[in-house]
Amino acid sequence: MSAPDLPLEQATLPVATPRQARRELWRALRPERLGVGLAFAVLAATVTAGLFIPPALGRIVDVAERSGTPAELVAPLVVITVATLVQGVAGSGGWYLVVRVGEKVLAALRERVLSRALQLPQAEVERSGTGDLVSRVSNDVDQVSEALREAVPQLLWAAFTVVLTLVGLAALDWRFALAGLVSMPFYVWAARGYTVVAPPLYTAERAAEGVRSQALVETLGGVETVRAFLLGPRHLRRVGEASEMARRRRIRTADTTAWFFSRIHLGELTGTGSVLLVGALLVGDGSATLGEATAAALYFIRLYDPVGALVNLLDEAQSATASLRRLAGILQVPVEARAGGEPPVAPRLSLEGVRFGYADGPEVVHGVDLVVRPGEHVALVGSSGAGKTTLAALAAGIHEPVAGRVLLGGCPVADLDRDVLREHVALVTQEVHVFAGTLAQDLRLARPGATDEELLAALEVAGARPWVDLLPEGLSTVVGEGGHPVTAVQAQQVALARLALRDPAVAILDEATAEAGSAGARHLERSMERVLEGRTALLVAHRLTTAAAADRVVVLEHGRVVEEGAPEELAAGTGPYAELWRAWQAGR
Ligand SMILES: Nc1ncnc2c1ncn2[C@@H]1O[C@H](COP(=O)(O)OP(=O)(O)OP(=O)(O)O)[C@@H](O)[C@H]1O
Ligand SMILES: [Mg+2]
Structure with missing residues (x-):
């Protein structure tokens, strides 16, 4: 069988399994574990400080409701001021720490990938084309570094906020937490579908982009040959086909994203509705004050942003994961070992x-x-x-x-x-x-x-x-x-x-x-x-x-x-x- 000119799927470098990718990430992360621990602690402190604000606002509502004295407002106002300050200072500190650790991890990973890329067996590079390699060490490194700079810090912040806010809701009254959790199935449903459906779509999209780069590199890099052999139309057709494939796959991933967002909004609607309903019932039978119900609603509304961020980030994290797997794939290609014990083959x-x-x-x-x-x-x-x-x-x-x-x-x-x-x-x-x-x-x-x-x-x-x-x-x-x-x-x-x-x-x-x-x-x-x-x-x-x-x-x-x-x-x-x-x- 003769090798096809430019196969759309095969003959690119391998893509690492999620497990291999995790192992490579962990290998890059391990030397920085102290920094990671510190960043986590600061982020957790920031989010915890923020948790004091809604109950303090609730207190103010209560004071207003029973027409209390202005002196009663001092304590909640102090709490709000201090919490806001801590949030601001610790927040930017934590962010800085996460980004710094991320940069170090990325540098280590990039170095490993590049040095391995340089050691790849020439036959492997010839076989898969330089376009694929170029697309990995440029596009995919960009994807991962963008994720480490933006997505990872936000993801951590969002995850901490969601978990701790639910704890805050439960501290007000366990029924509030339960009401908030009503929205969870929507989120989980959307997220699960997305984590299952999206990764292969992203991998396919990247692969198509790799093929397109390869077609472009071949056409432009070999422009003399292309002209000399009158291969212009054929190469144009090939670039066109590869672009069309990349475009179609991009649209499919965009469709999936839109689908995902609609479920998230459904979750917000259901969650807010149930917290307000539970609040009304609890205030009605006297087991919660109006201030507490206010605090609960504020808590839940505080979840919109982090959950929305999680949505965006899942998207970016998926795409970064696809890139990470392609980078780690380079690390999976065995570097030519000079085995001494090979049986000699007669050089004929x-x-x-x-x-x-x-x-x-x-x-x-x-x-x-x-x-x-x-x-x-x-x-x-x-x-x-x-x-x-x-x-x-x-x-x-x-x-x-x-x-x-x-x-x-x-x-x-x-x-x-x-x-x-x-x-x-x-x-x-x-x-x-x-x-x-x-x-x-x-x-x-x-x-x-x-x-x-x-x-x-x-x-x-x-x-x-x-x-x-x-x-x-x-x-x-x-x-x-x-x-x-x-x-x-x-x-x-x-x-x-x-x-x-x-x-x-x-x-x-x-x-x-x-x-x-x-x-x-x-x-x-x-x-x-x-x-x-x-x-x-x-x-x-x-x-x-x-x-x-x-x-x-x-x-x-x-x-x-x-x-x-x-x-x-x-x-x-x-x-x-x-x-x-x-x-x-x-x-x-
Ligand atoms: N990648 C390719 N796809 C399709 N046809 C090709 C390809 N490479 C070469 N050919 C065709 O195969 C034939 C032999 O080409 P080849 O490159 O082996 O010639 P060559 O003797 O090495 O020429 P040169 O002296 O210019 O290097 C030519 O007709 C050429 O058009
Ligand atoms: Mg030749």
């Missing part, structure tokens, strides 16, 4: 009658047979669109042939464990990625545990030391987009250094198309030779000097092998390679 690569076509296109590889013997360097040449990149991806196990087999040491690549495959075969693609980050982080993509010495040694092999040693902060220099600029040749050297760090037995290299200046090109050729020494290599050669240095050349045209042999022999002949060779010589 063979393609047998391999056929392949992209999802919605015609067949582009028409039955290719090709063997790269252990230690041999085979160069793949051919005009643009011949299928070289496609064949390289097939050989690396990135695409699965529609017919035929790809074997590594006699074992079908399709059956090999992905980790084992990655351990033995590495693919360097035509577009060289330099991820935004420090040079060291970029290199450790290839081997997370590598020491600085190992990184420098790899750079040495790749011939990059001369310029790396001149970087302002050495390995810690931020390179690539937004950082220290690197030239095309330097970027390719970094890619070669990553390959040296990976140290695979079989290297598949798709030479960058961009024509480096001839001095740069010679430099790169030497780097490539050093990095590939002792490895089995399949090289897609765009510079025929690379092909000339290989043990054997395979010429591919229109998805078929048309010629094969030692470069000198072919160059001396009259076949397609000799033609390519002469054109290349003339063009230089």
Whole structure:
């Protein structure tokens, strides 16, 4: 089966289960537990202070009702003043504490996610596309940080207020609390439905957004290719489809939110009605004063805001939870372990009658047979669109042939464990990625545990030391987009250094198309030779000097092998390679 171009659901990075997400959150929270405890205590004190206000107002009503003396008003007024002051001061203090702890937790989480994102196995990133990763480390981090800044403090305040206010109602008369609780089933009903219905909707919405970003990144990032291959309309259609999907899912979540609010208002109506009714009855039979009934009503009305906030926040918390799960999902991808005990696979690569076509296109590889013997360097040449990149991806196990087999040491690549495959075969693609980050982080993509010495040694092999040693902060220099600029040749050297760090037995290299200046090109050729020494290599050669240095050349045209042999022999002949060779010589 050929991999579809842009699947709407699969092939994105994993999403953590709620349990995994909770574990990651707890891991980030644990070092801050003291701060969390303090913030909770201050918030609880704030809410408790507020509880004194309604009964004090009730007292004033009672005094007024029996036409008492003004002196009787002093005590309740003092209570109201002090409670208001405490509420104000402690309230802002508690808020500050919660936000501060939240920021620390977020920083820890963000750091972990980013460093893991940089260590993700390249194949995993290739498979799921950089758009998904970008959407997670930008949109999802934003979602979670917004929640930590706004939603979490409010959520805590609201939860404390609801619980303590119910206690206050009960302290007036247990029947008031009971009347207030009449509204609860509405709230619980709405909230339960929402917590069950909404999360998958949010996850789906985010996934659709990830797919849309991916489609945009692919279209814009590959704009040259899109134009060159006249893929414009196809890409537009893809972006359109992805946007439409994202839009539809967004509307579904909005509908759910509206449904949720209507239940909340029903709860407010019922609750206030019953507290007033109970108040009237209790005042009527003399078991409560008018002031107490007033206090009860005030208590219940005080619940509107926190319950409303809980509603809003449930909404935001749901969406933040979806984001948190996507962030934690990144942490669930196993970082490439360099297992020492793997059974060695003979570094012999063979393609047998391999056929392949992209999802919605015609067949582009028409039955290719090709063997790269252990230690041999085979160069793949051919005009643009011949299928070289496609064949390289097939050989690396990135695409699965529609017919035929790809074997590594006699074992079908399709059956090999992905980790084992990655351990033995590495693919360097035509577009060289330099991820935004420090040079060291970029290199450790290839081997997370590598020491600085190992990184420098790899750079040495790749011939990059001369310029790396001149970087302002050495390995810690931020390179690539937004950082220290690197030239095309330097970027390719970094890619070669990553390959040296990976140290695979079989290297598949798709030479960058961009024509480096001839001095740069010679430099790169030497780097490539050093990095590939002792490895089995399949090289897609765009510079025929690379092909000339290989043990054997395979010429591919229109998805078929048309010629094969030692470069000198072919160059001396009259076949397609000799033609390519002469054109290349003339063009230089
Ligand atoms: N992602 C894709 N989806 C659909 N068709 C594709 C895709 N990538 C390549 N093709 C098609 O497959 C054929 C082989 O393309 P491929 O990229 O393998 O050629 P190439 O030999 O590497 O070319 P170049 O020298 O320009 O890198 C071309 O017809 C191309 O249009
Ligand atoms: Mg190519």
